[in-house]
Amino acid sequence: MADSADAIRINGTAVEPPGDPRVSLLDLLRERLELHGAKKGCDQGACGACTVLADGERIVSCLALAVQYTGREVVTIEGLTGEDGPHPLQRAFVEHDGFQCGYCTPGQICSAVGMAAELERGVPSYVTDDLAAERIAPGRDEVRERMSGNLCRCGAHNGIVAAITETYGTEAR
Amino acid sequence: MIPFTYARAENAADAVRLGAADGVKYLGGGTNLVDLLRESIERPTTLVDVTGLSSAIEERDAGLLIGAAARNTAVAEHRLVRTRYPVLSRAISSGASAQIRNMATVGGNLLQRTRCPYFYDADGFRCNKRNPGEGCDAVDGSNRTHAILGASSACVAVHPSDLGVALAALDADVHLHGTTGNRTVPLTELHRLPGDRPDVETVLEPGELITAIELPAPPPATRSAYRKVRDRASYAFALVSVAAVLGVEDGRVTAARIALGGVAPKPWRARTAEAALLGGPATEQAFRAAAEAELADAKPLRDNGFKVELAARTITAVLGRLAREQA
Structure with missing residues (x-):
């Protein structure tokens, strides 16, 4: 185990960064740690299937050099599941048919968890009417815009939006 | 790699x-x-x-100093950016995806390379940015997304930044640090036009680093907006984008700063349009005439002639909306 300043904390475990700085965070997760939730879809930041959370912020791990993430706290889909079972959003994805093949789902869910935190702190999107709003409601248009970095080739986007709005919408509060 | x-x-x-x-x-x-x-x-x-360098966003005089390591999201969500420089918040929010905005820095955004497909296809095509002097296959190639202003026969690639377009309209300055010390250049002079050296994209000296962006106070009694037109509703580069800061009083234009994205090798400050507008009537006809004056020198390529009309319409529409908000 590496000491905490030089380590990347991944799902609560300290991991030594790779010796070769070319290794992406995604390759570190998949090839060395055998965390296969994050997917290598395009490997160029276009599809979002590799989305994970770094200090609570969603990022695409394919464009992240792992060495840049020392001292950071990375959470993958494997780390979102608690001791009492799936994350509420995972349950909602099942409930709303938010996937068919499931390939993009870990990225979708990590992305939506990060999105919810952005909404809470008032991060505006391109479709937000009132840029000065303190907090932004996750309506359908907001969610569609904010989730545009996660593609689903099966076309489950309607179910994905439904699962997210049910989990984080005002009716769920 | x-x-x-x-x-x-x-x-x-x-x-x-x-x-x-x-x-x-x-x-x-x-x-x-x-x-x-x-x-x-x-x-x-x-x-x-x-x-690890400064990512602080702080008030400086009446303006704002943004550390070059600030992430795009941090700038877009900052209270003073959202309230005083909405064009900047909106421009950033229109770029890339949320994940990429969380990673990308302000300095990096300005120094990103073009997404010209010929630049990327090292095995198949010639590109003067990649291999200076070998030629450009985009000039006579598939060039629907390429430049109509400021390009040369050596390169017709566009600069992809949205953030830079808003900064151009806001009269931002770029703070640089190099081996010989510090200097400041206007954002509009950071990027070079390609001429016969499209591989030299900025005025940065070797090893020189962007350390901060400084925004002056927004001109009083103005409103600002950013509109981006693209092939799909989200997560795509601009075909045309318009950043505008407009002041209108008693039906006349008191301030006008306009910058265009998606049409030129750099964030394109539309000074011809601005000069045509200033002091004149804030009417749709005047906005359209100013847009046409700016685009009079446009040199469309085989596939991108539509950008001339699209830019004219987008400029006119954005100015019209800003004028109505102040009517």
Whole structure:
């Protein structure tokens, strides 16, 4: 185990960064740690299937050099599941048919968890009417815009939006 | 990806010391550079990570100083940006995806490379940015997304930044740190037009680093907006984008700053349009005439003639909306 300043904390475990700085965070997760939730879809930041959370912020791990993430706290889909079972959003994805093949789902869910935190702190999107709003409601248009970095080739986007709005919408509060 | 060494800079002086050697590239969020490394289009021997440098966003005089390591999201969500510089918040929010905005830095955004497909396809096509002097296959190729203003026969690529377009309209200055000290250049002069050297994209000296962006106070009694027109509703580069700051009093234009994205090799400040508008009537006819004056020198290529009319319409529509908000 590496000491905490030089380590990347991944799902609560300290991991030594790779010796070769070319290794992406995604390759570190998949090839060395055998965390296969994050997917290598395009490997160029276009599809979002590799989305994970770094200090609570969603990022695409394919464009992240792992060495840049020392001292950071990375959470993958494997780390979102608690001791009492799936994350509420995972349950909602099942409930709303938010996937068919499931390939993009870990990225979708990590992305939506990060999105919810952005909404809470008032991060505006391109479709937000009132840029000065303190907090932004996750309506359908907001969610569609904010989730545009996660593609689903099966076309489950309607179910994905439904699962997210049910989990984080005002009716769920 | 060829092998490289990695070093983390503690501060700007440290970065410039490390960056002075040959083969060094500065690394921000990596969202463009990592992709270019993977394609072996960028082939540095050392990456100097500058994300540990200042990312502070603070009031400076009546304006705002933004550390170059500030992430795009941090700028877009900052209270003073949202309330005083809405054009900047909106422009950033229109760019890339949320994940990429969380990673990308302000300095890196300005220094990102073009997404011209001929620049990316090292195996199949010629590109004067990649291999100076070998020729450009975009000039007579598939050039629907390419430049109509400011290009040359050597290069017709566009600069992809949205953030830079808003900064151009806001009269931003870029703070630079290099081996010979500090200097400041206007954002509109950071990028060069291609001429016969499209591989030289900015006025940065070797090893020189962007450390901050400074925004002057927004001109009083103005409103600002950013509109981006693209092939799909989200997560796409601009075909045309317009950043505008407009002041209207008693039906006349008191202030006008306009910049265009998606149409030129750099964020394109539309000074001809601005001059045509200033002091004149704030009417749709005047807005359209100003847009046409700006685009009079446009040189459309085989596939991108639509951008001329699209830019004219988008300028007219954005100015019209800003004028109505002040009626």
